[in-house]
Amino acid sequence: MEIRAAIVKEKGILNIEKAELSAPKATEVLVKIIASGVCHTDAAALHGFIPWVKYPMALGHEGVGIVEEVGSAVESLKVGDRVGLTFPSCGICSYCQQGAPYACDMVNDLFFSGAYRDGTFRITQNGKNIGSFFGQGAFATYAVADARYAVKIEGVPDDKIKYLCSLGCGAQTGAGAVLNRIKPEPASSLVVFGAGGVGMAAIMAAKIAGCIKIIAVDVVPERLELAKEFGATDVINAKEVPDVVAKIKDITNGGANYSIEVSGVPELSLQAIQCLRRLGTAVVSSVTGPAEISIAIEPMIMNPSITFAGLVEGASDPQVFIPKLVEYYKAGQFPIDRLVDFYQFEDIGKAFEDSHTGKSIKPILLFD
Numbered sequence: 001m002e003i004r005a006a007i008v009k010e011k012g013i014l015n016i017e018k019a020e021l022s023a024p025k026a027t028e029v030l031v032k033i034i035a036s037g038v039c040h041t042d043a044a045a046l047h048g049f050i051p052w053v054k055y056p057m058a059l060g061h062e063g064v065g066i067v068e069e070v071g072s073a074v075e076s077l078k079v080g081d082r083v084g085l086t087f088p089s090c091g092i093c094s095y096c097q098q099g100a101p102y103a104c105d106m107v108n109d110l111f112f113s114g115a116y117r118d119g120t121f122r123i124t125q126n127g128k129n130i131g132s133f134f135g136q137g138a139f140a141t142y143a144v145a146d147a148r149y150a151v152k153i154e155g156v157p158d159d160k161i162k163y164l165c166s167l168g169c170g171a172q173t174g175a176g177a178v179l180n181r182i183k184p185e186p187a188s189s190l191v192v193f194g195a196g197g198v199g200m201a202a203i204m205a206a207k208i209a210g211c212i213k214i215i216a217v218d219v220v221p222e223r224l225e226l227a228k229e230f231g232a233t234d235v236i237n238a239k240e241v242p243d244v245v246a247k248i249k250d251i252t253n254g255g256a257n258y259s260i261e262v263s264g265v266p267e268l269s270l271q272a273i274q275c276l277r278r279l280g281t282a283v284v285s286s287v288t289g290p291a292e293i294s295i296a297i298e299p300m301i302m303n304p305s306i307t308f309a310g311l312v313e314g315a316s317d318p319q320v321f322i323p324k325l326v327e328y329y330k331a332g333q334f335p336i337d338r339l340v341d342f343y344q345f346e347d348i349g350k351a352f353e354d355s356h357t358g359k360s361i362k363p364i365l366l367f368d
């Protein structure tokens with residue numbers, strides 16, 4: 001069928017073009033896209049910052065929509081179901097088998113090569129293959145995705161589904177870092193470096209988890225104000241506070257139990273470790289360049305029994321975790337709808353610009 005998709009053919013240039021989308025294979029579904037979130041990883045792919053990304057590529061990896069066709073082997077979904085598309089995984093490697101699809105052996109290929117698990121493509125233009133980012137390519141009127149990573153969304157009215165795009169990546173990443181990886185015990189203290197889309201979800205999740213101190217660190221006053229509305233008990237403007245680590249230690253009476261680095265600033269990983277108390281855990285979830293930091297392993301990590309952890313997609317098994325986040329959303333405890341700004345698909349350039357400048361925390365493209 002003919003679709004319109006936002007395709008990058010050379011670094012930095014994204015155009016909406018007509019293309020052909022093939023029918024879903026046995027384990028796949030065809031989804032009519034309602035809305036699609038813009039994540040910083042799309043921009044990183046567009047600008048050539050992810051070495052595994054191959055052009056041409058249809059970008060977009062936070063699509064929500066309606067199932068219009070199901071492959072012969074799909075049992076979990078039917079035509080008419082509302083779904084959120086999320087990150088792909090193979091389903092057969094040992095990591096997928098143990099419920100850790102975010103650590104899938106094929107993660108780089110399936111996220112970034114544009115091919116599906118069998119190595120074939122779903123989008124073509126004049127017979128030439130076009131990649132589908134994250135096995136979906138959801139900046140498009142229609143997308144094909146494996147049912148493994150199309151999560152049924154139930155009990156949300158149609159006019160609200162468009163607010164939920166970031167469950168597929170950004171919100172899942174922030175909330176999952178807290179609820180799946182850290183699992184704070186009651187009355188913990190937790191620091192979030194970077195109050196963007198991912199960080200705000202982490203703050204909401206820390207409140208859900210019962211953290212007693214939730215400290216947001218950012219450089220934009222409006223974001224820190226918003227962080228307070230979502231549950232931050234203390235905020236630190238890193239532009240105004242000369243020693244952020246000392247301030248955190250002061251607020252937490254000696255150091256935080258947990259920290260999450262989602263600012264995209266590599267050097268803050270060091271602060272994320274330094275602000276902890278003994279037995280603490282620092283989680284790094286931002287996509288950045290190489291971090292120019294040096295860690296004194298023995299005094300900083302070994303002696304105080306600190307864990308320094310990396311994380312993809314919030315350590316989430318999306319078929320399990322996304323429905324839980326939907327329940328928190330419906331209960332008013334996960335208000336990610338307050339982070340979004342809507343743009344028509346044609347205004348994708350403006351949406352990317354507003355994401356880059358920080359004018360919009362979570363731009364969402366609409367497809368009529």
Ligand SMILES: NC(=O)c1ccc[n+]([C@@H]2O[C@H](COP(=O)([O-])OP(=O)(O)OC[C@H]3O[C@@H](n4cnc5c(N)ncnc54)[C@H](O)[C@@H]3O)[C@@H](O)[C@H]2O)c1
Pocket residue numbers: 039040041169170173193194195196197198199217218219220223238262263264265268285286287288311312313314358361
């Ligand atoms: N690991 C994953 O699975 C995954 C998934 C999605 C996004 N990400 C990454 O997570 C990061 C955050 O994504 P986002 O969408 O929330 O981005 P964002 O740009 O909305 O948020 C980053 C925040 O960091 C703040 N910041 C910038 N410099 C700072 C400093 N020196 N000190 C404190 N705060 C500072 C910014 O003001 C902004 O609010 C990005 O690097 C993104 O690529 C990772």
Ligand SMILES: [Zn+2]
Pocket residue numbers: 089090091092093094095096097101103104105106
């Ligand atoms: Zn796998």
Ligand SMILES: [Zn+2]
Pocket residue numbers: 039040041042061169170
């Ligand atoms: Zn993303």
